[in-house]
Amino acid sequence: MGSIHALAAQARRLNTEAGAPSIPWLYFFTDPLRTPDPCAIAKRLPRGAAVVYRHFGADDRNAVARKLAALCRSRALLLLVAGDPSLARRVGATGVHWPEKRLPARRDHGFALETAAAHSTEALARAAEFGADACILAPVFETRSVSGNPPLGLFHASQMARSACLPVVALGGVDARSARCLSGRGFAGIAAVDAFGA
Template sequence: MFFTDPVRTPDPEAIAARLPAGSAIVYRHFGAPDAEARARRLLAIAGLRKLQLLIGADATLAARIGAHGVHLPERHAYQARRLKQIRPGWIVTSAAHSFAAARRGEADAVVISVVFPSRSTSAAGSRALGPVRLAALVRAAGRPAYALGGVDNKKARRLIDAGLIGLAAVDGLRT
């Protein structure tokens, strides 16, 4: 999973164009005035590269452009069931920063963060979970889980090889 960040990844299209087939893009627009145009560009790349595009916290935009689904912040995870009923074909993921959040909700998968220290603006002020707490949250989730926050290729491989997690969201991709 590639989570866009307007500060750290100002050209998400360039990164999306390099992602391997089967990857997902979570486009977080944070109210950008060009959100729809950028989302449409990312969707076009997703189609060419066999990627999935999820729109962060904006089901209206996801529906309008025909995205593959939506990623919900933890505080909106309760919406997953309703969204799955309205849009049964969608992929719906939600953020989880605690055991309670990992356990609740009807999302298809949870994105657990912050796993390792990260420079992401969305991780500011968050204490890193580390691999042991990550593994406990993955078990508590009881569904597919992704690790996010400070996860680079080397750390992702370490987590996977240790059997702590089967999937990882790589953070800090460079264009």
């Protein structure tokens, strides 16, 4: 629990530094293998944090999404469903998180919050053009993700965040320890997977 509090405190500082109070400062990205019980983690998150439900086409995605949606409503958390506006609408989620390769050409789904993933400067520009409320930039550090994307490195990721036209949230190898390195580098928040299970 202590690591979540430390992560949340640093994420709030980054959000304040970036002047981006309209977006969540902390994002928990679910993963079927690395976070098999996302509801248990969501119960430990501070109010105002976001849960990004990445279902990867799981057979039980409807049931899990409904359970997460109810939990998020009861705890004042924001639920984003990854890449599936229909599922997001069915469960009453706050919005959608768009994987980089599935980002639509324009924003017209009517959600209060839409975020987009980016792994490059070009993708960051597309997210801004789309009208995303925030961009999740990854991976900043070394990570256990199987995405295959090499780490951007703190210096390069920071340059990208500072030059972006929308708030940028750091993901990839971010934990309570590495999060301290993000201060003053243009990031508006923190996203993580494994750090919430620690």
